[in-house]
Amino acid sequence: MIVAVDRSSVAMGDDVSPHAMTVELSESSTVAEAVAYLRQRKYLASIAGGKATWVLEVNGRPSAVIAQQWAEPKFAMDPSTELGSLGPEVSLMFRYRAQIDPDDLYDTIEG
Numbered sequence: 001m002i003v004a005v006d007r008s009s010v011a012m013g014d015d016v017s018p019h020a021m022t023v024e025l026s027e028s029s030t031v032a033e034a035v036a037y038l039r040q041r042k043y044l045a046s047i048a049g050g051k052a053t054w055v056l057e058v059n060g061r062p063s064a065v066i067a068q069q070w071a072e073p074k075f076a077m078d079p080s081t082e083l084g085s086l087g088p089e090v091s092l093m094f095r096y097r098a099q100i101d102p103d104d105l106y107d108t109i110e111g
Contacts, residue, residue: 001024001025001026001027001083001084001090002022002023002024003022003023003024003025003034003083003090003091003092004020004022004089004090004091004092005020005021005022005023005038005043005091005092005093005094006019006020006021006091006092006093006094007019007043007044007045007054007093007094007095007096008054008094008095008096009045009096010045010047010052010096023037023038025037025083026083026084027082027083027084028082028083028084029082029083030079030080030081030082030083031058031063031064031075031077031078031079031080031081031083031086032073032075032079032080034083034092035056035064035066035073035079035092038092039066043094044066044068044094045096046068047068047099049099050068050069051067051068051069051099052067052068052096052098052099053065053066053067053068053096053097053098053099053100053101053102053105054066054067054094054095054096054097055094055095055097055105055109056073056092056093056094056095057091057092057093057094057095058077058086058090058091058092059086059087059089059090059091060091060093061077062076062109063075063076063077063109064076064077064079065102065105065106065109066094066102067102069102070102074102074106076106076109076110
């Protein structure tokens with residue numbers, strides 16, 4: 001299935017290249033696998049200081065927090081959810097939240 005992916009820019013210089021793209025993943029791929037796939041390919045920008053915080057929205061709903069200083073994301077949804085179960089169109093949007101405390105952000109989206 002084709003998954004729409006986009007992310008916020010982290011700085012003005014980051015705006016020069018487009019971030020929106022599509023990736024082809026199996027319908028049986030999980031949300032966690034899709035995030036791991038994008039992280040392995042360095043889709044999310046790193047920042048100096050090493051504390052970038054991102055919110056992942058799956059089909060417009062806040063679903064996880066990803067922090068540059070964390071080894072793994074923290075999911076507010078079941079990370080084993082298969083992409084195919086999310087509907088015929090799936091979008092993953094990573095919203096940059098600067099260097100705010102990722103644990104506080106996670107508490108906000110989980111609650």
